[in-house]
Amino acid sequence: MNKKTVFITFICLILSSFVFFVGYKKMDNPQELYRVYLKGETIGYIENKELLEKYIDDAQIALKEKYNVDKVYAPNELDVIKEITYNQKISTEEEIYEKIKDKSPFTINGYKITIKGIQIIDEEQGEITTEDTVVYVLDKELFNEAVKNTVEVFVSEENYNNFINNTQKEITDVGTIIEDIYIKNEITIKEGRISTDETIFTDLDELNKYLLFGTTEEQQKYTVKDGDVISDIAYNNKLSVEEFLIANPEFTSASNLLYEGQIVNLGLIDPMFNLIEEDHVVEIQTQKYDTIIEYDSSLLVGYEKVVQEGVDGTVKVTKKVQKSNGEIESAIIATTEIVKPTVSKIVVKGSKVIPTVGNVGVWYWPTNKPYIITSTYGWRWGKLHEGLDISGTGYGSPIYAANNGTVDRAGYTSTNGNYIYINHNNGYYSIYAHLASINVTVGQAVSMGDKIGTMGQSGYAFGTHLHFGIYRGYPFTTGYSVNPLNFY
Numbered sequence: 225m226n227k228k229t230v231f232i233t234f235i236c237l238i239l240s241s242f243v244f245f246v247g248y249k250k251m252d253n254p255q256e257l258y259r260v261y262l263k264g265e266t267i268g269y270i271e272n273k274e275l276l277e278k279y280i281d282d283a284q285i286a287l288k289e290k291y292n293v294d295k296v297y298a299p300n301e302l303d304v305i306k307e308i309t310y311n312q313k314i315s316t317e318e319e320i321y322e323k324i325k326d327k328s329p330f331t332i333n334g335y336k337i338t339i340k341g342i343q344i345i346d347e348e349q350g351e352i353t354t355e356d357t358v359v360y361v362l363d364k365e366l367f368n369e370a371v372k373n374t375v376e377v378f379v380s381e382e383n384y385n386n387f388i389n390n391t392q393k394e395i396t397d398v399g400t401i402i403e404d405i406y407i408k409n410e411i412t413i414k415e416g417r418i419s420t421d422e423t424i425f426t427d428l429d430e431l432n433k434y435l436l437f438g439t440t441e442e443q444q445k446y447t448v449k450d451g452d453v454i455s456d457i458a459y460n461n462k463l464s465v466e467e468f469l470i471a472n473p474e475f476t477s478a479s480n481l482l483y484e485g486q487i488v489n490l491g492l493i494d495p496m497f498n499l500i501e502e503d504h505v506v507e508i509q510t511q512k513y514d515t516i517i518e519y520d521s522s523l524l525v526g527y528e529k530v531v532q533e534g535v536d537g538t539v540k541v542t543k544k545v546q547k548s549n550g551e552i553e554s555a556i557i558a559t560t561e562i563v564k565p566t567v568s569k570i571v572v573k574g575s576k577v578i579p580t581v582g583n584v585g586v587w588y589w590p591t592n593k594p595y596i597i598t599s600t601y602g603w604r605w606g607k608l609h610e611g612l613d614i615s616g617t618g619y620g621s622p623i624y625a626a627n628n629g630t631v632d633r634a635g636y637t638s639t640n641g642n643y644i645y646i647n648h649n650n651g652y653y654s655i656y657a658h659l660a661s662i663n664v665t666v667g668q669a670v671s672m673g674d675k676i677g678t679m680g681q682s683g684y685a686f687g688t689h690l691h692f693g694i695y696r697g698y699p700f701t702t703g704y705s706v707n708p709l710n711f712y
C-alpha cells in the first residue's frame with residue numbers, strides 16, 4: 225500500500241462511518257415522547273406533557289370563571305404516557321389539545337332538561353310534529369323560575385296565583401274560573417355532568433326569551449310612526465294582536481296608545497312548551513238579530529218593505545274554553561239562558577223567482593246561536609287565517625247558507641274535511657269547512673238561511689267547529705279573503 229492508497233482508504237472509512245452514523249440517527253434513534261390516549265385510543269405524540277396540561281388547566285380556569293363554578297371536569301379517560309419511541313410524527317401540544325376538546329368536551333355539574341315535543345295540528349297545513357327541546361342549566365331553580373315567567377305571559381300572575389292557592393272567586397253572576405292549568409309536554413330533568421360545548425343558560429332573561437321565542441337572538445323591532453295603532457302594526461307584520469301583546473308585555477290591550485318613535489318588538493312567539501288552560505266562563509252575550517227576506521211573487525219586482533224591525537237580544541252563556549298558549553283551542557257551550565229575546569228583521573221583496581244572487585248588504589249567520597268564535601280572521605302563528613272558526617253550537621248542528629247563490633263545489637279534502645263553496649253570483653263566494661255532513665249538491669240553488677250541512681270536525685280540525693270564509697273572487701286562486709265579521 226502506498227501512501228496515497230492509505231489516505232483514500234482512510235477517507236473512505238471516515239465517509240462511510242459518517243454515512244452510517246447519519247443513517248443511524250435518521251432511522252433508528254429512539255426518542256422520549258408522550259403518547260396521548262383518549263378513551264383508549266391514541267390521538268398523537270407530544271414532546272411536552274406540561275404544556276398540554278397547561279392548556280387544559282387554562283381552559284378549566286376560564287370555564288370556572290365563565291360559569292362561576294368550583295369544578296370543571298377535564299376530558300374523560302385522558303392518559304398521557306411516556307414512551308421511548310421511534311415514531312417521529314410529533315404533534316404540537318395545541319393540536320392535541322384541540323383534538324381532545326373536540327372529541328371529549330369539558331363538563332360541569334348541571335341539569336339537562338328535556339321538553340318533549342308534542343304533535344300539534346294545524347288546520348290549514350296538516351299535522352306538524354314538534355321536536356324535543358333540550359335546555360342546559362346549572363341551577364334547576366333558574367328553569368323553574370323561567371317556566372313560571374313564561375306561564376305568566378299567558379295567564380296573568382294574579383289569576384295564576386289564585387288558581388295555585390285555591391283563592392279564585394266563585395262566579396255569582398258572570399265571570400271566569402280557571403279549572404286547570406298544566407303544561408302538556410312531558411318534561412324530564414336529569415342531574416349530571418353537562419358539556420360546556422352546549423348552550424348553558426345562567427341568565428334568567430335569556431332563558432325566558434328562549435322558552436318564549438325559541439331563540440335568544442335579537443327580535444325584529446319597529447319604530448312607531450304618527451297615527452300607528454297596535455292592531456295595524458300587528459296585522460302588517462303578520463302577527464295576531466295576542467301575539468303582539470305577548471311579545472310586548474308593557475302593553476295590556478290593543479287599545480293602548482302608542483307614541484311616535486316608540487320601539488316595539490315584532491318577534492313571532494314560538495313557545496317551547498304548550499300551556500293548557502281550562503276555563504269555566506259565564507258571560508252575557510249580545511245576540512245580533514238576523515235579517516230574513518221573504519220573496520213574494522204577487523208583488524212587483526223592486527218592491528221592498530220592512531214588515532218587522534230587528535231587535536238585538538242577550539243571552540247568558542256558560543261555556544268551557546280550552547286555551548293552548550293563550551289561544552282558544554276548543555270551546556263548548558254548556559248552557560244558555562235567554563235574557564232578552566232576539567227579534568229577526570223581516571223584509572218582504574217582490575220577485576217572480578227566488579233569486580240566486582246574493583244581497584251585498586245583508587248576510588245570514590251560518591250557525592245557530594249562541595256561538596263562540598274560537599279563531600278570528602287574521603294572522604296567527606305567522607299565517608293568515610282566512611276566515612272565522614265558529615264553535616259551540618254542537619256536533620251535527622245546522623249550517624246555513626250565508627247568502628243566496630249556487631253551490632259551486634262540495635266535497636272532501638284531508639285538510640278541509642267536508643266542505644262547500646257557494647257562489648253568490650255577485651262577486652262573492654263563501655266557504656264552509658270541517659262539516660259532519662253535506663246536504664246540497666253542486667249546481668243547486670240556495671237561499672240565504674237554507675240548511676246546507678251540519679257542523680263537524682272532519683279534516684284537520686281542533687274540536688267541533690265551522691271554518692267559515694268569505695272571498696271576493698274565487699277562493700284561494702284569483703280571489704282574496706275578507707273578514708266575514710265585516711258583513712255582520
Ligand SMILES: [Zn+2]
Pocket residue numbers: 347599609611612613690691692
Ligand atoms: Zn279556520
